[in-house]
Amino acid sequence: MKKTVSLLLALVMIFALCACGQAAAPVATEAPAPAEAPAEEPAPAEEPAAEADALVVDTCILKEADDAMINNYSLLAVNPEAPWVDADGNPVSDVTINTVGAAALINWLLSEEGQDLAANYGFDQYGEYLFYLKDGRPVSTAEIPAATEETRIIRLSTTTSVNDSGLLGYLLPIFEEKYGYEVEVYSAGTGKSIANAKMGNADLILVHSKKQEEAFIEEGFSCVLDGMDTERLNWMYNYFVLCGPSADPAGVKDAADVKAAFQAIADGKFPFISRGDGSGTHTKELSLWPEDLGITAEAESFKDYTDWYISANTGMGACLVMAEEMGAYILTDKATFLTFVANDGVMG
Amino acid sequence: MGSSIQKAIELILSADPELLNILATTARVCLTSSILALVIGVPLGILFGAERFPGRRVLLVLNRTLIGMPPVVCGLLFYMLFSGVGPFRHLHLLFTVKLMILAQVVLITPIIIGIMETFVADTAPALRETARGLGFGRIKEYRLLINECLYSIFSAYLLSFARAIAEVGAVAMVGGAIAWKTNVMTTAIMMYTNRGSFTLGIALGLILLTLSLLVNVVLSLMQGRLSR
Numbered sequence: 001m002k003k004t005v006s007l008l009l010a011l012v013m014i015f016a017l018c019a020c021g022q023a024a025a026p027v028a029t030e031a032p033a034p035a036e037a038p039a040e041e042p043a044p045a046e047e048p049a050a051e052a053d054a055l056v057v058d059t060c061i062l063k064e065a066d067d068a069m070i071n072n073y074s075l076l077a078v079n080p081e082a083p084w085v086d087a088d089g090n091p092v093s094d095v096t097i098n099t100v101g102a103a104a105l106i107n108w109l110l111s112e113e114g115q116d117l118a119a120n121y122g123f124d125q126y127g128e129y130l131f132y133l134k135d136g137r138p139v140s141t142a143e144i145p146a147a148t149e150e151t152r153i154i155r156l157s158t159t160t161s162v163n164d165s166g167l168l169g170y171l172l173p174i175f176e177e178k179y180g181y182e183v184e185v186y187s188a189g190t191g192k193s194i195a196n197a198k199m200g201n202a203d204l205i206l207v208h209s210k211k212q213e214e215a216f217i218e219e220g221f222s223c224v225l226d227g228m229d230t231e232r233l234n235w236m237y238n239y240f241v242l243c244g245p246s247a248d249p250a251g252v253k254d255a256a257d258v259k260a261a262f263q264a265i266a267d268g269k270f271p272f273i274s275r276g277d278g279s280g281t282h283t284k285e286l287s288l289w290p291e292d293l294g295i296t297a298e299a300e301s302f303k304d305y306t307d308w309y310i311s312a313n314t315g316m317g318a319c320l321v322m323a324e325e326m327g328a329y330i331l332t333d334k335a336t337f338l339t340f341v342a343n344d345g346v347m348g
Numbered sequence: 349m350g351s352s353i354q355k356a357i358e359l360i361l362s363a364d365p366e367l368l369n370i371l372a373t374t375a376r377v378c379l380t381s382s383i384l385a386l387v388i389g390v391p392l393g394i395l396f397g398a399e400r401f402p403g404r405r406v407l408l409v410l411n412r413t414l415i416g417m418p419p420v421v422c423g424l425l426f427y428m429l430f431s432g433v434g435p436f437r438h439l440h441l442l443f444t445v446k447l448m449i450l451a452q453v454v455l456i457t458p459i460i461i462g463i464m465e466t467f468v469a470d471t472a473p474a475l476r477e478t479a480r481g482l483g484f485g486r487i488k489e490y491r492l493l494i495n496e497c498l499y500s501i502f503s504a505y506l507l508s509f510a511r512a513i514a515e516v517g518a519v520a521m522v523g524g525a526i527a528w529k530t531n532v533m534t535t536a537i538m539m540y541t542n543r544g545s546f547t548l549g550i551a552l553g554l555i556l557l558t559l560s561l562l563v564n565v566v567l568s569l570m571q572g573r574l575s576r
Contacts, residue, residue: 084433092433096440155443164543184443186524200432201442317544340544 057341059324063242064334066258068288071240071280071333073131073162073208075109075233076216077102078197079223095200100145101154101181102204103225108175110140110235117174118236121167122335126342130165130238130335137235142227147180154183157194157202159280160315163187165335189315191278197221208280208333240284241337243320244270244329252329262288269308271328273319276311285331356551366527371555374532377445377519378512381452385508389457390501393464398472398493408465414458423521426451430522443524448532451518456508463504464497471496502571506564513560 063069080097108114115133122130145151162168163185172183186196190207194216197205207213213232216222222231242261244252250270255261265272266289275282278297289295295302295309302309310328312319316336323330332340359367396408428434430442441447475496479489516534523530525539533556540549 086433086435087428092437095432095437097432160542184524184526184529186443186526199427199434200437315542315544318542319544321544321546343545 057324058246058327059243059320059330060246061241061334061337062244062248062252062329063255063258063261064239066239068258069240069242069284071208071238071284072134072210072234073206073236073238074210074213075106075204075206075235076213076222076231077106077204077225078202079221081223082221083219084200092200097200098151098154098203099223101147101151103142104144104147104151104179104181105154105156105175105183106204106225106233107140107142107144107227108179109171110138110233111142111144112139114171114175115139115235117171118167121170122165122338126338128338130338131167131236132238134235134237138228138233140227144179147182152180152182154181154204155186155202156183156204156206157186157188157196158206159190159193159208160187161208161281161333161336162206164315164317165333165339167335189275189277189279190283209283211283212280239334240281240331241334242329242331243323243337245327247327250329259288259290263290265329266290266293266305269305271308271310271326273323273326273328273330274309274311275316275319276313277315279316281316281331281333288331352547352550353554355547356554359551360555367552367555369528370531370533370536370552371559373445373530374513374534374556377448377452377532378509381449382456382505382509382512384449384453385456385460385512386501386505388453389460389508390464390497390504392457393461393504394468394490394493394497396461396465397468397470398476398490411458411461411465414454415462417455417458419455419515419517420521421517422451422455423518426454426518426522442522443526443530445523445530448519448523448530451522452512452515455515455518456511459511460504460508463500463507467497467500468493499571499575502567502574506567506571509563509567510560513556 077099078097080095080099082095084092084095086092109118115137118131119129119133122128156168158168164187168185172185176182186193186202188196190209190212193202193205193207194212196202197216198219198221205216210232217231224231242252242258244250250261250264250268252261252264255264274285276297282297286296293305295305299311302311310322310326312322314322316332317340319330320332320337320340322328396404396411426447427442430436430439430447432442434442441450472493475493476489479492484492514534516538519530519532520535520538523532523535525531525535531539533552537549537552537556540546540552
């Protein structure tokens with residue numbers, strides 16, 4: 001008796017769940033329609049391509065392609081002989097790093113095949129290239145050895161933007177299939193990615209914060225691979241873009257350059273969403289504020305600005321959703337922003 | 349919410365290979381860890397409840413403290429210990445399912461010990477009197493006690509399974525949420541939320557809740573049969 005009642009109850013709940021889904025479905029597809037109309041009208045008056053897609057998303061690119069906004073991506077192999085220390089600062093000597101695997105992945109990414117794939121990524125999907133190859137970039141013609149039992153697993157510690165934009169999900173399976181490696185991607189903000197590598201948990205890093213990369217090299221955590229000139233292999237870039245509400249109350253669009261734009265936001269105390277998580281984007285943003293504000297990564301430094309400066313401490317996509325909700329300004333990498341717009345304000 | 353529910357159903361029907369992999373990893377982690385915790389926790393809990401020995405109270409206080417340990421602290425501890433520069437680096441366990449299970453066992457076992465101890469401490473005196481009156485030996489006395497405990501063992505297991513399946517802090521730290529390897533439901537939800545895809549996050553959350561409901565229904569049925 002008890003058993004049948006419980007079973008019935010379970011079935012009823014499952015049905016209710018399904019029914020809700022079906023009932024709510026038409027509402028969900030209809031809902032965005034009325035919202036499209038008002039957003040569409042102001043759009044044509046402003047910028048062309050980006051806004052034409054942005055039917056639901058109000059946040060748009062206000063400032064881009066400024067030299068101060070270049071977003072450089074670099075590959076760094078982790079040095080197996082680095083001055084490893086444990087959590088208490090005691091030296092540790094025998095840390096296992098798969099340098100052969102790291103070199104194989106780096107050589108492939110810098111080979112003609114890898115570079116072509118990266119450069120053309122995203123065009124089919126977004127009608128725009130998401131990453132550009134740098135002039136004078138390192139190029140590799142080295143032969144890539146097939147994976148062996150010891151070198152099969154490559155630990156890549158990387159930033160969220162290359163992962164969330166789908167670049168790695170597109171490139172890595174091709175590499176894995178061809179040479180038999182298995183790449184384990186640990187994706188976090190640049191700060192956390194580098195910290196993870198310093199704890200001996202990565203064979204190579206792919207990040208985008210020159211300052212933090214140079215500190216990493218300075219401390220001896222990176223090494224020069226055979227056939228390369230430097231530790232920091234900077235081969236790919238795209239742009240950071242300053243985004244905000246299409247109404248642009250701070251007049252960012254008319255600002256002379258990006259620093260003036262940040263000055264205007266600060267002067268008018270317009271809401272600004274900061275990543276606040278030590279990521280490459282966060283580091284870049286900190287360098288763009290007027291110096292007299294004294295905004296740094298320390299919470300203490302912006303305690304007087306909390307009425308407009310919002311330190312979100314979360315991923316790029318979640319910050320974009322926040323900016324959209326609050327009509328706030330935000331600094332983002334272009335790849336993530338395009339993905340955000342293409343999916344009507346939710347990241348795929 | 350509506351579109352999330354629709355998306356959840358679509359996701360299940362499409363049998364997306366990544367989703368299936370996440371589900372399989374989730375099942376492996378939380379079933380193994382909750383069962384291991386049960387195997388370790390139940391005997392200890394019964395021992396703490398039924399016996400009186402020096403140091404018992406201190407151990408109980410320590411156990412209660414461990415019940416309150418935040419999962420991320422546990423995760424951080426394991427991350428440091430098993431890191432490339434940590435003392436257990438030679439085991440090469442960081443970012444593996446095994447270490448996720450281990451971290452969860454450490455989190456869950458104290459809960460099971462706590463539940464069993466409370467129940468046994470309450471039942472044991474009366475039961476012992478009866479057993480003595482009937483002239484039972486020590487072994488028979490324990491068998492009677494365990495028989496009496498079966499219902500609360502089930503309750504303890506349900507709670508520990510719930511904790512295992514819902515836990516995110518520890519598995520995210522020690523597992524690293526690596527796709528196709530250590531990504532479980534909760535870390536996937538966190539990952540999607542960080543990316544801003546709340547709908548997909550809620551869809552996964554709904555699947556997780558439904559699974560939890562099914563497991564609980566089955567176990568409750570078994571428990572109900574037991575109490576009769």
